[in-house]
Amino acid sequence: MDGFAAVDFEFARQVLQRGIAALYLIAFVSTLNQFRPLLGEHGLLPATDLLQWAASSPRARRLHGPTVFRWGRYTDRRLVALCTGGIVLSATLVCGIPQLAPPWVPMLVFLVLWFGYMSITSIGQTFYSFGWEMLLLEAGFLAAFLGSDAQPPSTVVIVLFWWLLFRLEFGAGLIKIRGGREWRDLTALTYHHETQPMPGPLSRQAHLLPRWFHKGEVLGNHFAQLVVPWFLFAPVLGLWIPGPVPALVGATAAGVVLATQLWLVATGNFAWLNWATIVIAFAAVGIPGIGAPSQRARDEPPWLIDGIALPWLVATSLLGVAYVLLSWPALRNLFAHRQLMNASFNRWQLANAYGAFGTVTKVxxxxxxxxxxxxxxxxxxxxxxxxxxxxxxxxxxxxxxxxxxxxxxxxxxxxxxxxxxxxxxxxxxxxxxxxxxxxxxxxxxxxxxxxxxxxxxxxxxxxxxxxxxxxxxxxxxxxxxxxxxxxxxxxxxx
Structure with missing residues (x-):
């Protein structure tokens, strides 16, 4: 960290921008292939019926969030156009093309993806009621403020990604401790590999491992989700403590998250939940020497502060202030007696509460x-x-x-x-x-x-x-x- 600029987190920014864009690409492809038979004009739960109800009902706010289809009649053709546009824009971000322009360009592209996908989830009903939908939306919104290759990433935005990862992991850990007894007596993963929603190729092999191994899995999960997330914020100490130790602690915490998520990837099928967590975990990986020089040049113009243009610095600072206000319900929820799992506290799907598998199905x-x-x-x-x-x-x-x-x-x-x-x-x-x-x-x-x-x-x-x-x-x-x-x-x- 170097004040306003997270100069050691250029590699993290590249992974975040391209990784989140890749997940948006997959989400739009998934929607293109499945939305019409599930929710289209002749789908199982037609979105047209929901929109007609919303237009005629005084309780229209029951829609999850804003949608472009609210202002125009839904048609399958428009859904295809939206998904096709989302796929194209996501692909350009994966290739790093908008990032070559000023920071406002990738910002606009990510915001278009964010609002476009929110337009889909808002009318997706039960087929889009999963926690990873709001996770992708929040990650895409934050990615809009990572800037471009022209200047180092803002410290505020990198820290907001740590806060997102903290809520994701620590919230999931708390929901388990407060949930089923199987998480407290260490038997949860004796059942989980067999009873999870969609097993993978290695799920049976994981299920057949010894009971002592499954108990170790649960202990490892509790450590990774309840202890490790606190160390994600260690790089901030680098502002006051010289040396590589703070950054190394943060990167190690990210490594633990990566390892546990890769195990979940290998033993199950949880859509992009694990992959999104992996991508976001790279936000805590700082690698010195990859980004722009940390020292402010003597001839740096007054509209640049630590290498960041003043208007962009103002924009990201306002984002940080807004997130402090938006995050209060999620913070309070973490320590609430009745913790909510995968809950959004505003219509924009930002600063959400996360968690998964508070109880494990045994049969x-x-x-x-x-x-x-x-x-x-x-x-x-x-x-x-x-x-x-x-x-x-x-x-x-x-x-x-x-x-x-x-x-x-x-x-x-x-x-x-x-x-x-x-x-x-x-x-x-x-x-x-x-x-x-x-x-x-x-x-x-x-x-x-x-x-x-x-x-x-x-x-x-x-x-x-x-x-x-x-x-x-x-x-x-x-x-x-x-x-x-x-x-x-x-x-x-x-």
């Missing part, structure tokens, strides 16, 4: 969707629809999809946890009965090759990973039992 229940073309459902032969990410076929190795987000598969995991089947699921079954092609493209396989089934139903099973001995015998990765029909058979009136 995995999967909803399997089946269909038949037989006339009599009581004597029919039923065939399963295959999903891309969620467990189904007992022999299939779970695939790695993260940081790409399979929204339908994720919500299928939540279905058994609710008291009743959600509205979108009923609409989903109707689309299957209609053999709706956009909906079928969300699946891995249609057992009827595009033909309409006569009946569909939903069946629940208890799933568990096979032991090593069971795998050698059957070559299956999963075992399932406790079969129960939870809905159906249902068909269309013909």
């Amino acid at each position: 995995r229940i999967e909803i399997v969707v089946e269909g038949t073309r037989d006339h009599n459902p009581d004597a029919a032969t039923w065939h399963e629809y295959a999903f891309k990410g969620k467990p189904g076929d007992l022999t299939r190795i779970p695939r790695q999809f993260a940081p790409y987000h399979l929204r339908l598969d994720w919500l299928m995991w939540f279905l058994p946890l609710g008291r009743s089947l959600d509205e979108w699921f009923t609409a989903f079954l109707v689309r299957l009965l209609e053999a709706d092609r956009p909906t079928l493209r969300l699946l891995a396989a249609d057992p009827f090759a595009g033909e309409q089934p006569r009946w569909v139903r939903a069946v629940s099973y208890r799933y568990r990973f096979t032991t090593r001995a069971e795998f050698r015998e059957s070559r299956a990765r999963w075992r399932r039992d406790q079969r129960r029909v939870v809905l159906g058979p249902v068909g269309l009136h013909r």
Whole structure:
């Protein structure tokens, strides 16, 4: 740190700008591929219905946030245009093109991405209700003020990224300690690898590790989320304590966060949550010698302070003041008796509260969707629809999809946890009965090759990973039992 300029954090800025832009690119690609069948004009939960309600209701503020579709009628064509523009702008930032211009240029590009994606999440309803949506929005907003290659990054903005990472990690740690008993008796990860929403290729191997290892995982998690985040702010001490120690402490804390997040990447599919945390963790990695010289030149013009243009310094300082005010609810929430998880306290999705998996599901229940073309459902032969990410076929190795987000598969995991089947699921079954092609493209396989089934139903099973001995015998990765029909058979009136 060198006063107003974080001269040793040029590498951190490059990772932050390009990494966050890459995540926006993935988010817009995911939306382009999935929004229309889920939320489009003919989707399961049409965004047009929500916007019509918002236009006619005095309680329209129930929308999560502002959206460009509020001022203009939603159409699938406009959604495609928005996503295409977001992909193009994100790609230019990944390549570093706007960063070659004055700092106002990358700022405007990031703000366009931020508002464009917020326009989507604001009408995304349950399909966009995940914590990593608001995390991406907040990270993109802060990235807008990282500046360009023409001058060093502002100390204020780098510190705000530390504050974001602190809320993300420390909030998640507190929610676990206050949540299920399994986090306190160190048994949480004995279940988690098997029951998590979308297992990855290595999840079964992680689940089969010894119990003592799983207890060590929980202890490591508590250390990484409750102790380590405090040391992220150590580089600030470099303003008063000379030498490399403060920066080294901050970089070490970031390294611990990186290591724990990479383990989560290897053992699960949590969309871009872990990758966003990894990118943000680089904000605490200072590398001397990469940025601009820290000494102020004797002939530095008066509109430059520590190498930063005065208007930009004013803008980032105002951002810091605004964030102090915006952060009070999130700070209070961290130490509240009833801590909120993944909560936003303003419509702009800034200074949010984060957290995940306050409790761990101990038994995995999967909803399997089946269909038949037989006339009599009581004597029919039923065939399963295959999903891309969620467990189904007992022999299939779970695939790695993260940081790409399979929204339908994720919500299928939540279905058994609710008291009743959600509205979108009923609409989903109707689309299957209609053999709706956009909906079928969300699946891995249609057992009827595009033909309409006569009946569909939903069946629940208890799933568990096979032991090593069971795998050698059957070559299956999963075992399932406790079969129960939870809905159906249902068909269309013909």
